[in-house]
Amino acid sequence: MxxxxxxxxxxxxxxxxxxxxxxxxxxxxxxxxxxxxxxxxxxxxxxxxxxxxxxxxxxxxxxxxxxxxxxxxxSPGITEPLKLHRQYTKNIGRDVEVVFTDGTQKIGKLLTVAETDIIVEHTEGKGKKAIVQQLVIPFNNIKTTTVQIKF
Missing domain, CATH: 3.30.300.20 (K homology (KH) domain)
Incomplete structure (x- = not known):
């Protein structure tokens, strides 16, 4: 059906x-x-x-x-996790929360979407000690990715 x-x-x-x-x-x-x-x-x-x-x-x-x-x-709604490669591409430049298959998570800006992975830019630390890093995340390590809304 x-x-x-x-x-x-x-x-x-x-x-x-x-x-x-x-x-x-x-x-x-x-x-x-x-x-x-x-x-x-x-x-x-x-x-x-x-x-x-x-x-x-x-x-x-x-x-x-x-x-x-x-x-x-x-539409799936902003609270629904991304499911398709095309949804990832559509959301380049937006902040996302990536939950890994091991349960850990990262929040950052979705920079790039490739065939097998994504690149997320995130900040470690605060203030003058903050370091901006780019993290390559293979799709097979992702449990869910959700777009984050900032007000």
Whole structure:
């Protein structure tokens, strides 16, 4: 079922190469959550278009008899960890928190995204003793990466 929904979303956004599917989650109560993102963000009108077209596809298919399903289409949200290489690239220049597979973490500015790793610039120490370092982090050492919002 998830594969069908992923296929339909692919068809719906095929004419918008700047948009990409991040994730689809289906809860046991037939609540379908679709997370789509864009290289320059996800405009609300794109969300509405995707939602309407996908809702129609799901209804037409009859995979949920009696229309017994809920559908939410949105961007992943700032609190969600980055999942795709494309999301990392989109967030170059932003502050991120990287949690490593061993549970340790670093917070710094995402400078570069390569095929197998990222480079994060972080500061060790405070005041006059502060040292700015660049850390190369292989993707296979990353548990999660979350964009940090500063106010």
């Amino acid at each position: 998830t594969d069908k929904i992923i296929g339909w979303i692919g068809e719906i956004i095929a004419d918008k190469p700047e948009l990409f599917l991040v994730d689809v989650k289906i809860k046991p109560i037939n609540n379908i959550k679709v997370f789509v993102d864009g290289d320059q963000g996800l405009p609300i009108d794109a969300c509405v278009r995707i939602s309407r077209q996908l809702y129609g596809q799901i209804e037409e298919s009859g995979i949920y008899p009696e229309g017994n399903f809920g559908l939410e289409v949105s």
